[in-house]
Amino acid sequence: MPMDNPRISIFTGHFGSGKTEIAINFAINCKKYYNKVAIVDLDIVNPYFRTKDASRILESQGIKVIAPLFANTNVDIPALPAEILSLFHDKDYIAIFDVGGDEIGATALGRYHRYFLNEGYQMFLVINTKRPLTKDTESILSMFEGIKKNSRLEISGLINNTNLSYDSTVEDLIEGQKIIDDVSRQTMVPTRYITGKEKILSGMPEYMKKKAFPINLYLQMPWQ
Amino acid sequence: MSEKVLMKGNEAVAEAAIQAGCRYFFGYPITPQNEIPEYMAKRMPKVNGVYLQAESEVAAINMVYGAAGAGARVMTSSSSPGISLKQEGISYLVGSDLPCVIVNMVRGGPGLGGIQPAQSDYFQAVKGGAHGDYYLVVLAPSSVQEAVDLTMEAFDIADMYRTPVIILGDGMLGQMMEPVQFHQYKGRNLPAKDWATTGTNNSRKRNIINSLFIDPQELENLNIERFNRYKQIQEKEVKFESVNCEDADVVLVAYGTTARVAKSAMSRARAEGLKVGLIRPITLWPFPVQVFQQVARTAKAFLAVEMSMGQMVEDVRLAVNGLKPVYFYGRTGGMVLTPMAIVEEIKKISGGEKND
Numbered sequence: 001m002p003m004d005n006p007r008i009s010i011f012t013g014h015f016g017s018g019k020t021e022i023a024i025n026f027a028i029n030c031k032k033y034y035n036k037v038a039i040v041d042l043d044i045v046n047p048y049f050r051t052k053d054a055s056r057i058l059e060s061q062g063i064k065v066i067a068p069l070f071a072n073t074n075v076d077i078p079a080l081p082a083e084i085l086s087l088f089h090d091k092d093y094i095a096i097f098d099v100g101g102d103e104i105g106a107t108a109l110g111r112y113h114r115y116f117l118n119e120g121y122q123m124f125l126v127i128n129t130k131r132p133l134t135k136d137t138e139s140i141l142s143m144f145e146g147i148k149k150n151s152r153l154e155i156s157g158l159i160n161n162t163n164l165s166y167d168s169t170v171e172d173l174i175e176g177q178k179i180i181d182d183v184s185r186q187t188m189v190p191t192r193y194i195t196g197k198e199k200i201l202s203g204m205p206e207y208m209k210k211k212a213f214p215i216n217l218y219l220q221m222p223w224q
Numbered sequence: 225m226s227e228k229v230l231m232k233g234n235e236a237v238a239e240a241a242i243q244a245g246c247r248y249f250f251g252y253p254i255t256p257q258n259e260i261p262e263y264m265a266k267r268m269p270k271v272n273g274v275y276l277q278a279e280s281e282v283a284a285i286n287m288v289y290g291a292a293g294a295g296a297r298v299m300t301s302s303s304s305p306g307i308s309l310k311q312e313g314i315s316y317l318v319g320s321d322l323p324c325v326i327v328n329m330v331r332g333g334p335g336l337g338g339i340q341p342a343q344s345d346y347f348q349a350v351k352g353g354a355h356g357d358y359y360l361v362v363l364a365p366s367s368v369q370e371a372v373d374l375t376m377e378a379f380d381i382a383d384m385y386r387t388p389v390i391i392l393g394d395g396m397l398g399q400m401m402e403p404v405q406f407h408q409y410k411g412r413n414l415p416a417k418d419w420a421t422t423g424t425n426n427s428r429k430r431n432i433i434n435s436l437f438i439d440p441q442e443l444e445n446l447n448i449e450r451f452n453r454y455k456q457i458q459e460k461e462v463k464f465e466s467v468n469c470e471d472a473d474v475v476l477v478a479y480g481t482t483a484r485v486a487k488s489a490m491s492r493a494r495a496e497g498l499k500v501g502l503i504r505p506i507t508l509w510p511f512p513v514q515v516f517q518q519v520a521r522t523a524k525a526f527l528a529v530e531m532s533m534g535q536m537v538e539d540v541r542l543a544v545n546g547l548k549p550v551y552f553y554g555r556t557g558g559m560v561l562t563p564m565a566i567v568e569e570i571k572k573i574s575g576g577e578k579n580d
Contacts, residue, residue, distance in 0.1 A: 015259075016232055016401050047255050047339050048399040074338025074558055076255045130230045130403075132239070133266070164230050164403040221400065222481075222560045223488040 006120040008087075008095045010109065011159075012147045013126035014134045015046060015101020018161040022126055022195055023098035024054050025215040027063050034094045038087055041067035044078035044108045045100035054218040064093075080108065088115040103146030113152050123151070124192060126159045127183075129176035137182045144187060157192030158184060160211075168196060170203035177208060228405050233368045234259030234398040237327055237391065238267065240375035241299045243406055246325070247273035248298040250287035252280055252306060255339040256395035257329035260301040281306040285313030285326075292322035293433035295420030297379050301327035303395070304345050305336060308353070314388060315354035319435025321419075321450070323382035325375065326360075327391045329398035332558035340558025341395035343480060346535035349392050350509045357447050359454050361389040361461065362508040364479040368402035374506070376409045381461060383414045385453050392508060394531065396481045396560065462514075463506035468494070469519045472501030474570050477528045477540050479505050482561060486529050489566035500570055508536065516543035523548060525573050525580075529566055530554045549580040 009026065011019045020043075027039040039058060041051035051058075052071040059065055066084055070077045087095040099105050109116070125144055127134055134140050148155055162176025173196060180191055191211055194201065198214035231239070238260045241249070249264040261277065268275035278284035284300050291298040302310065307328045317324060330345045332338035347353075349362045361381055365371035371393060378389040421431050437443040465483075468490065469475055478486035483504040493500040503519065503526075505512050516526075525548055528537035537552040544550050553569040555561050572578040 016230065046399075048341075048395065074332060074340055076339050128230060130228070132229050132231065132235070135229070164228055165401060167228060167403040221396075221484075222562060223484040 006122050007091070007093065008097070008116065008119055008121040010097040010099060010116075010121055010123040010153070011126055012099045012106050012123060012151065012155070013101065014128070014131055014143055015105065016131055017101070017126040017128045017134065018163065018195070019101070019126045020049065020051050020098050021215055021217055021219060022159060022161060023096050024051060024058065024218050025195075025213070027058060027096045028061060030094045030096065031061055031063055036064075036090070036092045037062075037094045037096070038064035038066060039096045039098060040084055040087070041065070041071055042080065042097050042108050043071075043100035043105060044068070044080070045102070045105045047076060049219050051098045057218055080111065084112070085115070088112070088119055091119075102143065103150040106147040106151040109151040109153060116153060121153065122156045123153050124157045124159050125155045125189075126161050127176070127180055129162045129179050130164050130172060137179055137186070140179065140183050141186060144183065155187070155189055158189055160191055160194045161196070163196060168200055170200050173200065173204060174208070226405060226407065228403045230401055231368060231404050232259050232399060232401050233371050233393060234329065235263045236368045236372050236404050237301070237375050237393075238263035239406065240372040241325065241379070242267055242271055242273070244297065244376040244379045244409055246297040246299050246379060247271065248291040248296050249273070249275050249300065250278050250284040250291070250298070251300050251302065252278050252284050254303045254306045256331055256341070256398050257301050257303045257327065259398065260327060281309035282313065285310040285317075288324050289313060289317055289320070289322060292317065292324045293320065293421050295417040295422055297383075299325045299327065301329070303329045303331045304333050304342070307345065307348065311354035314360070315356050315358070316435050317388050318358040318360070319356060320433050321386040322388070322433065323386050324388050325378045325382055325391065326388055327393065330392065330394045332556070338558045339395065341397075341481070341560060342531045342556065342558055343394055343482060344532040344535065344556060345392070346508065346530070346532060349390050350511075350539070358450070359509050361385070361387060361457060361510075362392050363389065364392045364506060364508050365397065366480050366483045366504065368397070368400065369404045371397060372404050372406060380412045380414060383417070384412060385457055387453070387457075392480070394480055458510040461507060462510050462512050464512035464515055465504040465506060466515055466519070467502045467504075469501035469503065469523065471499050472519075472522075473499045473524045474573055475501045475503055475519055475523045475526050476566070476570075477503050477505070477526055477536070478530065479508060479536065482529055482531055485561045485563055486566060488563040489570070492563055493567050493570050496567070498570060498574060505536070511539045511543060513543040516540065517545070520544050520547040526550045527569060527573060528552050529561060529569075531560065532556055551578055551580045
């Protein structure tokens, strides 16, 4: 992560696009360069498979995890903890926000709108073109606009996370990039990262490799 | 859509229903199945279908009754407490011989319980959660792909035998993501819905959809006729998977996502030299009784594993019929089993430390 990045990074996208895995990897990567790193589970939509699931790994690496009080419990109360505000005041923190899916999930960002404007931020849109509701330029643009509108923030970078879980191939990423390049042309927002397992990313053409951000998967199924 | 896509279980079930010709969805939100109504709300208008969020689960199931009575392919979905609310309507659907598909992405119970995955609605689905003499066909997918395939087939089974069919998943199946393919569904040859209330056009006798019968003899006759249909279902519709049962000493019995944990446990146990097999009922009703009779000849014991305090284990005991001991291991309340814990239970059985 280059040193001139804003200290706040926000990950948004369609639900199931891979925001959480990328945010976790991003936090772990930031920890290599910075002393104080925090990740916020801002997901008020999804009941399972969330940042909180990886809290043990994150905390063991010295990353602060702030999650809704009742995340992963048996109640469905998406109350956001007051502790989130501390990250705006303590300017030594690198803060990563893992936001809930779709424009509905992005609504939660509105609560912190003025803090994001004061502190500066970068906001990413995570895209997996193998998800049926973000499979083409038109549907991605609709997601893009919806998230922008509900968060009242600007999307500064696209992330190509096109994958089919355990059936992923480099071809999926290349095919996805064509669609995402089209989205870039129309929105003037560049692709910042291309994410996937290192083995898959290594097969990409050179122009894509420059943006490669290899990730490890931290959210596992109980039979894995 | 024949290319592979990545979908949540809930979304995939919804898309499968649409591709099977379902054009009416009535539901009410509840975690962890909300992606089904969410997806239906987005997709139904695009295929000239109807998505309607009812004022309650009770209203939704009665809208299903209306649509099914008019001969439409119709679905509703919910999770445990919501399915409890639908029970009266389910009994009426059965009593009127109406086909429909009902999805239950089970969560922890009883009561409001919790939102984490569970399998503690087995009794409700399989043993008659509502009043009267009846069974429902209960299909239990263990992967997102199987959820797609079974949802499509569920509509055909429902139409073929004029019965509601339940897709019994759990929160994990609903929430997890896997690659899936939607193969062009080759439907069955189905009888015409000449019983549906589609308007007589003054050219035929009117059809009546009803579950009230004044004459007890008429009601008994109808129940007997319905049970003859159940007999056909038991003969023709049983589905199961059996793995490594030929030489197995201990045979695990699990359905749904738990079967995947059990499979993982089986592999680990085999790696340690323990002879372990697996029977995975895919239809919970009709229960695959015959395979248990066969496997019981060679196996030494059965171990039912469930995300419940022990419900399917009763059907395993009935099927094994005393030939061999049947043990149980489960977690409940939203807790998920781990492969290691199942391996430990297998070792206890092999070592004679566990009571059946």
